[in-house]
Amino acid sequence: MSNNIILDKTYSFAVKTVKLSQYLVDEKKEYVLSKQILRSGTSIGANTEEAIGGFSKKDFTYKLNIAYKEARETKFWLRLLKDTEYLPIEQFNELFDELEQILKILFTIIKKSKENEKG
Helix, strand or coil: CCHHHHHHHHHHHHHHHHHHHHHHHHHCCHHHHHHHHHHHHHHHHHHHHHHCCCCCCHHHHHHHHHHHHHHHCCCCCHHHHCCCCCCHHHHHHHHHHHHHHHHHHHHHHHHHHHHHHHH
């Protein structure tokens, strides 16, 4: 635990994404979509971590914007995996709900950061 809610949530989500990718490869023999969700799902936390270490407010906001976009992409892959029956609905619901929380937090941080940059 880092005492930073968004870092903790995005790291936890990345761990679950890695496990999901392993499940897709091992159990479903699915290799293409598993790589897509692995890349985007882990990138959310990596970019959030980079944002925290940013050298300026502008750098911070830029990296969080990337994290937000990666989260949106991950949302797409989760929906696709559910609708193609690679992902059980219970697992989808858990991951999707967690991702929605992350998106809301990132959006709020980005919005406040942009407001602070202005004045």
